[in-house]
Amino acid sequence: MKRQPLLHPGLNLGSTDEYSHDVSEPIIFGFWVFLMADLVLFAILFATYASMSVQGQAGGPTPIDVFDLPSAFIETMLLLTSSITFGLASLALKYKADSLHLVFWLVLTFCLGAGFIGMELRDFWVMIEQGAVPQRSGFLSSFFLLVATHGIHVTAGLFWMLVLFLQLRVFGRTTEVKLRLMRLALFWHMLDIVWVCIFTFVYLFGVAQ
Amino acid sequence: MTAESSFSLLGILTAQDISFVHTFEHPGMSEFIDASAGGVMVMGGIIVIALLTYYRGWHALWCDWLTSVDHKKVGIMYVVVAFVMLARAIIEGVLMRYQQSIAVNDPGILSPDHFGQLFSTHGSIMIFFVAMPFVTGMMNYIMPQQIGARDVSFPLLNAISLWLTAAGAALVMISLVVGKFSTGGWTAYPPYTGIEFSPGEGVDYWIWSISLASIGSTLTGLNFATTIYKNRAPGMTLFRMPLFCWTSLCTSVLMIFAMAPLTIATLMLALDRYAGFHFFTNDLGGNMMNYANLFWLFGHPEVYILILPAFGVFSEVISTFSGKTIYGYKSLVIATMSIAVLSFTVWLHHFFTMGQGANVNAIFGIATMLIGVPTGVKVYDWLLTMVRGRIRLTTAMLFSVMFLVTFVIGGLTGVVLANPPVDFAVHNSLFLVAHFHNMVIPGVLFGMIAGYQFWFPKAFGFRLAERWGKVSFWCWSFGFYLTFMPLYVLGLMGAMRRTVEWFRPEYLGWLQVSFVGALLLFSGFLFLCVQLVVSIRQRDQRRVPAGDPWDGRSLEWSNSSPPPEYNFAVIPDVTGQDAFTRIKQQGQAYASPIAYEDIVVPKNSIVAPVIGIAAIMFGFALVWHIWWLVVFSFVCMWGAVIARSFVTETERVIPASKVRADNEAWLQQVRECATTPREQENTSVNVGRAEVLT
Numbered sequence A: 001m002k003r004q005p006l007l008h009p010g011l012n013l014g015s016t017d018e019y020s021h022d023v024s025e026p027i028i029f030g031f032w033v034f035l036m037a038d039l040v041l042f043a044i045l046f047a048t049y050a051s052m053s054v055q056g057q058a059g060g061p062t063p064i065d066v067f068d069l070p071s072a073f074i075e076t077m078l079l080l081t082s083s084i085t086f087g088l089a090s091l092a093l094k095y096k097a098d099s100l101h102l103v104f105w106l107v108l109t110f111c112l113g114a115g116f117i118g119m120e121l122r123d124f125w126v127m128i129e130q131g132a133v134p135q136r137s138g139f140l141s142s143f144f145l146l147v148a149t150h151g152i153h154v155t156a157g158l159f160w161m162l163v164l165f166l167q168l169r170v171f172g173r174t175t176e177v178k179l180r181l182m183r184l185a186l187f188w189h190m191l192d193i194v195w196v197c198i199f200t201f202v203y204l205f206g207v208a209q
Numbered sequence B: 001m002t003a004e005s006s007f008s009l010l011g012i013l014t015a016q017d018i019s020f021v022h023t024f025e026h027p028g029m030s031e032f033i034d035a036s037a038g039g040v041m042v043m044g045g046i047i048v049i050a051l052l053t054y055y056r057g058w059h060a061l062w063c064d065w066l067t068s069v070d071h072k073k074v075g076i077m078y079v080v081v082a083f084v085m086l087a088r089a090i091i092e093g094v095l096m097r098y099q100q101s102i103a104v105n106d107p108g109i110l111s112p113d114h115f116g117q118l119f120s121t122h123g124s125i126m127i128f129f130v131a132m133p134f135v136t137g138m139m140n141y142i143m144p145q146q147i148g149a150r151d152v153s154f155p156l157l158n159a160i161s162l163w164l165t166a167a168g169a170a171l172v173m174i175s176l177v178v179g180k181f182s183t184g185g186w187t188a189y190p191p192y193t194g195i196e197f198s199p200g201e202g203v204d205y206w207i208w209s210i211s212l213a214s215i216g217s218t219l220t221g222l223n224f225a226t227t228i229y230k231n232r233a234p235g236m237t238l239f240r241m242p243l244f245c246w247t248s249l250c251t252s253v254l255m256i257f258a259m260a261p262l263t264i265a266t267l268m269l270a271l272d273r274y275a276g277f278h279f280f281t282n283d284l285g286g287n288m289m290n291y292a293n294l295f296w297l298f299g300h301p302e303v304y305i306l307i308l309p310a311f312g313v314f315s316e317v318i319s320t321f322s323g324k325t326i327y328g329y330k331s332l333v334i335a336t337m338s339i340a341v342l343s344f345t346v347w348l349h350h351f352f353t354m355g356q357g358a359n360v361n362a363i364f365g366i367a368t369m370l371i372g373v374p375t376g377v378k379v380y381d382w383l384l385t386m387v388r389g390r391i392r393l394t395t396a397m398l399f400s401v402m403f404l405v406t407f408v409i410g411g412l413t414g415v416v417l418a419n420p421p422v423d424f425a426v427h428n429s430l431f432l433v434a435h436f437h438n439m440v441i442p443g444v445l446f447g448m449i450a451g452y453q454f455w456f457p458k459a460f461g462f463r464l465a466e467r468w469g470k471v472s473f474w475c476w477s478f479g480f481y482l483t484f485m486p487l488y489v490l491g492l493m494g495a496m497r498r499t500v501e502w503f504r505p506e507y508l509g510w511l512q513v514s515f516v517g518a519l520l521l522f523s524g525f526l527f528l529c530v531q532l533v534v535s536i537r538q539r540d541q542r543r544v545p546a547g548d549p550w551d552g553r554s555l556e557w558s559n560s561s562p563p564p565e566y567n568f569a570v571i572p573d574v575t576g577q578d579a580f581t582r583i584k585q586q587g588q589a590y591a592s593p594i595a596y597e598d599i600v601v602p603k604n605s606i607v608a609p610v611i612g613i614a615a616i617m618f619g620f621a622l623v624w625h626i627w628w629l630v631v632f633s634f635v636c637m638w639g640a641v642i643a644r645s646f647v648t649e650t651e652r653v654i655p656a657s658k659v660r661a662d663n664e665a666w667l668q669q670v671r672e673c674a675t676t677p678r679e680q681e682n683t684s685v686n687v688g689r690a691e692v693l694t
Helices: A018-052 A069-095 A100-129 A138-171 A175-208 B002-009 B019-025 B029-054 B058-066 B071-102 B112-146 B155-177 B202-230 B243-275 B288-322 B329-345 B347-354 B358-386 B395-417 B420-426 B430-460 B466-492 B505-537 B579-585 B607-623 B627-645 B656-672
Strands: B599-602 B651-654
Touching: A018 A138, A018 A175, A018 B202, A018 B243, A018 B288, A069 A100, A069 A175, A100 A138, A100 A175, A138 A175, A138 B243, A138 B627, B019 B029, B019 B155, B029 B058, B029 B071, B029 B112, B029 B155, B058 B071, B071 B112, B071 B155, B071 B430, B071 B505, B112 B155, B112 B202, B112 B243, B112 B288, B112 B430, B155 B202, B155 B607, B202 B243, B202 B607, B243 B288, B243 B329, B288 B329, B288 B347, B288 B358, B288 B395, B288 B430, B329 B358, B347 B358, B347 B420, B358 B395, B358 B420, B395 B420, B395 B430, B395 B466, B430 B466, B466 B505, B607 B627
Parallel strands: none
Antiparallel strands: B599 B651
């Protein structure tokens, strides 16, 4: 196996699928640029949350009152694990000739992601039951927008994965499908990083105060 | 029950929201003007449809244009959108100047509410639907050719960006007939634009048209940045790129970073208005300063998103029409990059008066003045490019020279405004209005018109009529000075912006001069239209099939006019700056390539129009709370994306034999063309083959 130069950051298909590797450069690079734009969006949501989490409470519930830290911790674990399983799926995509491993790890990722969304919706439901609705205060408005934007991203990722399951079945592991899986992987890992920030700055800081 | 359910099918839309019905029921001068504007738009639409039907143009329009993903066609469509919107926004500007010039101790002809809509649509359209599409269209058409690429990296995404921008423009146009537009200005500051003070559909029209356009621009930015980083011809290193490519790159990077704050700000405003959130409300923890910061975190880089490509155009035009390599290439690149970085450090100067304290203001004031340094470097570089050049004062060059003079004046008033104490005295006055028009009209509009004059022959294969171009130029120039210099004076006299009626008789004379200037600006626009019509009629005497009417320096001049859809029969090998000039001087221009290869080009796709039309429906449905249509159009948009991902045959191959036949035929034609000395470039002698001076 000849070692191919890295054409873009992250996993390269170089040594196992040279054709896909050759065409991947602008496509994966463009997706990195998209992720950067998306991260700017999250950065602004974080900044807004930072400016409103304390000043915008308006005499309503505070972070300690409404955050369920154990639940958020379980969500963190679910999402972090899903990143590992997606990583294994990516390795299977590169090194395994059959789709069995790939699909196995992807299905596991999907289940973990769906579990995360389910837990998050449950958290939201509990908060809304307690009267901690986004209409109550600036703090809650910014909390719901930040966390739900992340949640919507994860949900979009799940839909994307469903479409790719279908494409794996219809087309098999063509170059297009491979490159789409690689982009979904990058998207998924980015959402993980964003969640780590949410867990730290929103949940941990919120409860520590 | 049935009445109620049929009512909800159209959300909160009622017959009274149609401007014609409204005017019929409440006749008045202001309403009449509103209905006439709507009528002109509807008539215009009907005429276009009738003409298309009469000349059987639908098929060509659909197959050659609307579904095309060719970067050149997408670019031209962007510019068409910009021109159409420019016509509306410039008329609105004239109307506002007229209102102000007669409204001294008199209510004038416009109601305050109508006046508010006018300045809101004028500003929003000029920034988002004239300047942005013009700039984006120009980059689309030129940049890939200048770097020796066959298309942008993501052609379909490019078409989708176009359609999202066009959808935003369509929403603003629809607001002319259905309902009202926002009265909150182009910045739409809450809490005024919150639901409490601005109920109704106006602000919602603003929110959704701007949101669509901002998403389109984000996608454009990432597409162009990827293209420039990854699609350059062999040998086209970054420091061999023409300056227009550098400015396109900086603009793309700015778009990637700066559009997100706007998208988020409009989304938050929408959540406040639709769902009772408290981002920018007065009560329950809302904070409108967050809006001001987010908006200008976008808004200031936006100024440079618009101006940098124009700087690129000026660099190309001045260098070409001086017959010289650009002076201080590296310093221009560094200055461009510095401006791009600094543009993120000055947003606060848009609201010095909103209470952040003296030290913060001082820092941002200094940062603002710093931007003058790289801009000054550029001005000197352009001047020094002209020194000892063989200058030809074509229309494009006239616009560039007038830009230099006028822009420096505007820049100086900008440095004045960057002093927080001065800013406190004149903020929100007509001084400010004069200042930013003084930057944007020469800095963006003149640049785009210069680029349009310069590259028109490339895009359509014939030169524009210089005579009418020059008439237009003088109208724009005098019109600009007559309109906006009085506004500086008025601002210093204490006249505030966005005022519908005055009570100070000493304003009258200045306002009348300003109105005359506005009429001149409008005639400048009309003469551009005349120029276009005249040039189309005389196109056979103006053709430049050889493709190089101005003795151009960069690669886009090395192919035919108009270029083939694949741009280059064979991707050129670049050996240095001013790539085409080098090729010409080495005597290698129009040489037959050794070998031809098959060329892969993207197929047309209906995905972009589907997304665009669904986006119009989506925005309209959100404005009028037609929830079923919101869901339906959302599903259409994403359904189109997903369906597209199942299409595998997205490209077609142009066989090498066809490329060879076409290219050799063109080369043969060029070799038979007489060369044009520069003195005769505006005569029918010029068929696009330049005389080479070595």
